[in-house]
Amino acid sequence: EAQVTQNPRYLITVTGKKLTVTCSQNMNHEYMSWYRQDPGLGLRQIYYSMNVEVTDKGDVPEGYKVSRKEKRNFPLILESPSPNQTSLYFCASRGQGEETQYFGPGTRLLVL
Amino acid sequence: GQSLEQPSEVTAVEGAIVQINCTYQTSGFYGLSWYQQHDGGAPTFLSYNALDGLEETGRFSSFLSRSDSYGYLLLQELQMKDSASYFCALNTGFQKLVFGTGTRLLVSP
Numbered sequence: 001e002a003q004v005t006q007n008p009r010y011l012i013t014v015t016g017k018k019l020t021v022t023c024s025q026n027m028n029h030e031y032m033s034w035y036r037q038d039p040g041l042g043l044r045q046i047y048y049s050m051n052v053e054v055t056d057k058g059d060v061p062e063g064y065k066v067s068r069k070e071k072r073n074f075p076l077i078l079e080s081p082s083p084n085q086t087s088l089y090f091c092a093s094r095g096q097g098e099e100t101q102y103f104g105p106g107t108r109l110l111v112l
Numbered sequence: 113g114q115s116l117e118q119p120s121e122v123t124a125v126e127g128a129i130v131q132i133n134c135t136y137q138t139s140g141f142y143g144l145s146w147y148q149q150h151d152g153g154a155p156t157f158l159s160y161n162a163l164d165g166l167e168e169t170g171r172f173s174s175f176l177s178r179s180d181s182y183g184y185l186l187l188q189e190l191q192m193k194d195s196a197s198y199f200c201a202l203n204t205g206f207q208k209l210v211f212g213t214g215t216r217l218l219v220s221p
Contacts, residue, residue: 042199045208048206101209
């Protein structure tokens with residue numbers, strides 16, 4: 001089954017404790033992205049990747065890092081999380097030449 | 113930068129037709145996409161307009177007018193399961209997407 005998976009689905013952590021949210025897709029897609037969703041603000045793009053080792057900043061990259069060492073994986077790293085990073089995070093992927101963007105199930109993060 | 117405006121909420125009854133508008137400001141883009149998101153769920157792709165005009169996919173249609181910086185999503189024969197949030201999004205390059213703040217559609221019996 002074609003899908004985008006994220007782990008963990010829920011996470012409670014404390015300020016400053018490094019964390020990684022994993023994202024994996026099984027569709028051999030070139031393009032991948034991370035978004036955060038906050039009430040009243042819609043989805044905002046954090047980082048995106050156009051292929052292995054090719055990443056770029058989205059609209060809200062501050063406080064986040066990403067890497068794309070393999071085509072299928074695109075982890076999101078919060079080196080020193082802060083309460084303002086409490087949000088719902090979505091990973092997404094899209095094949096080259098396609099318009100359909102496939103979203104993962106989301107990761108709900110609470111930073112205390 | 114880019115910005116997109118959508119109504120925050122729209123209500124309609126089952127069987128009706130509803131139009132969700134999206135106006136945008138941008139210096140350039142490749143196309144306008146529409147996504148549906150049910151409460152607690154992930155966004156799912158509905159439609160994409162690269163060119164001006166109407167794109168039809170079953171009960172859903174989407175329209176784009178580049179000269180008016182305007183697009184809309186049209187939902188026909190509304191069903192209760194269509195109650196969800198709907199987002200328009202500008203494709204500004206490769207994987208660069210800018211989303212609107214979303215429109216919550218409430219369908220009543």
